[in-house]
Amino acid sequence: MRHIISVLLENESGALSRVAGLFSARSFNIESLSVATSEDLTASRMTIVTSGDDAVIEQIVKQLDKLVDVIEVSEITSNEHIEREIVFVRINNSEIDKKIMDKLESYEFLKIHNSKSNDLIIECVDSPENINQFVSTIKKIAVKIVRSGAVGINSN
Amino acid sequence: MKQNIDNNNEKFTGAEIFVKCLEAEGIELVFGYPGGAVLHIYDELHKQNEVSHILVRHEQGAVHAAEGFAKSSNKPGVVLVTSGPGATNSITGIADAYMDSVPIVVFTGQVRTALIGNDAFQEVDTVGITRPCVKHNFMITNVKDMASTIKKAFYVATSGRPGPVVVDIPKDITEDKCEFNYPKSVSMRSYNPHIEINSDSIIEAAEKILSCEKPVIYAGGGVINSNASEELTNFAKYLNFPVTNTLMGLGCFPGDDPQFIQMLGMHGSYEANMAMHDCDLLIAVGARFDDRITGRLDKFSPDATVIHIDVDPSSISKNIRAHIPIHGDVKDAINKLSQEIIGKKLRPKNIDNWWNQINEWRKKDSFKYNQEGDIIKPQFVVDSLYNVTNGDAFITSDVGQHQMWAAQLYKFNKPKRWINSGGLGTMGFGLPSAMGTQFANPDSLVCCVTGEASIQMCIQELSTCLQYGLPIKIINLNNRYMGMVRQWQEFFYEKRYAMSYMDALPDFVKLAESFGHVGYKVEKSSDVEPALREAINQKNRLVFLDFITDQNENVFPMIATGAAHNKMILS
């Protein structure tokens, strides 16, 4: 099962590698990991997308909580929540045809940027599910795909 | 963090502050080895008398000594080493302390902050290298953080589930100056070791304890770390429940008590492992269901309800699902359970049938051996050591067969008497940890039970022992083999003894003498006891007893890796 774990951790040097190191040392999965500042200037929030059965997720949460730099850990997928991810896809202009453009219209938060080299850069912000779908639609003609990994927040 | 308000504006160098912090922390002993990055600190240590420095002969020895010191006392061990090779040499000890939850603080020198990341002379990324094997680590990048970081380091190392903390100190930080305030207390929002025990789980556990028919108390090193031996013993005695110990837990319940069913696990007793397999209630206390304990997981205690008390929630339900998890300090948890049961004068069910079954298993006498003839059986040496010392010595050990025989046959009646490397299984641990134990217990008898392979891994510390007059007794069970390796090769590799024979051994008597100590070679079984007595009588000397033992002896019982508890090889 896919889970999103949200971690608030002290803004100390090395805190990120403690988390990353924990995942590799204990062979936990990481599908994506993103980290940035939070509402608290001295702490960062990290969002980890991982997968595993309940026992594995329980261990991940406990092991994260045990790290001395970690202030708070929560598994957000087991409650109501919102998830978003951003993706940039670069495509060669000559590859664009009407069929694809029609398909892309259906994505809500889509923006098209022009690049100097006559390529198009498509930006899409959506749920990871929709992003996956979007990426599979466009993959064949994509020159480059850049995904941010998901972030999420509980909505209850 | 609250600062100690001090109107004195005098400024001190980082090195001076370092020493003042140790003093303020009540640290009397530091085990270490000097080098460029820590010379300012050494200079300050030299100028004062409050904190003594013990010079080891290898940084690994410093860390094991600090571990022995911490394990045999209620104080943290402290280590000071230089950057680069000093730090890397200490890694084995740090990893050892991590696996066995030993409270130590290791201070490592580091190159100047301006040089960090430049591949400077004797630079290694100590914080990076040690990260996976410490409870926590710090690098001090501003002298103003020196005092608060050191305070935090001791707090983290000694609270909750104890463990090693590394503090990396760049050389320029030890020159920089600032005022000195040692914080009186420390609180960290991201680290709170004080846990309120859930009372529902106590009530639920008490109900199970009162209604079970085949209970076992499985107690580990966490009982010793929590100083809860007395509480556990009283609780178990009241209930009349059988108690087994892990390798790390030995001594937390009296080894000569009739309720003690011996150590469990790979080389545990028949009765302990059979009881673990057949029990209907398993009360795990400060133990972590390590693979050397459980054997095959899906065949482990198949019918048991599991109550698991541990201070580290990640130990609970990691390998074995706990039906009743009790997260908290072991002492606190046992006190609460005792209130719920003893306090209310409640009695468990009669478990005579269970005891009859256990006593039946006991008849196998699974640690038995045969001392016949002149050739010395290694078990006989341990047995004799127990008799000669009235079971009251501090015993450190290395890793191998001798360690298992010491664990099986020396009956520890008190906690903190059995000092060994359980989790990491580090050969070389025995001698330096005996030094730390002797420093912590200067008037007690400290014996190191070792093998001719293990002892050579930190043999250089014999020199330290001479310098500080440590009268350790080294009990070398010399079977001319890496016995434990040979045993596995005999059982699982059709007796192909690849590299397990110890060729070209030194003359240990001469070796001990060349280090300024006393050495005896003992070759006949009838000489074992007299030699031990003679060694112990030499109160002020380190005596190296080289016992030439039976080469072919194996440790029994044995549960092969991945086998179930009721599938023991008995002989």
Ligand SMILES: Cc1ncc(C[n+]2csc(CCOP(=O)(O)OP(=O)(O)O)c2C)c(N)n1
């Ligand atoms: C540092 C280290 N290297 C290798 C091992 C693997 N090992 C475990 S026991 C053992 C043999 C120990 O031989 P000895 O000290 O003579 O003890 P004996 O088993 O003969 O009693 C070895 C090599 C280890 N535990 N630690």
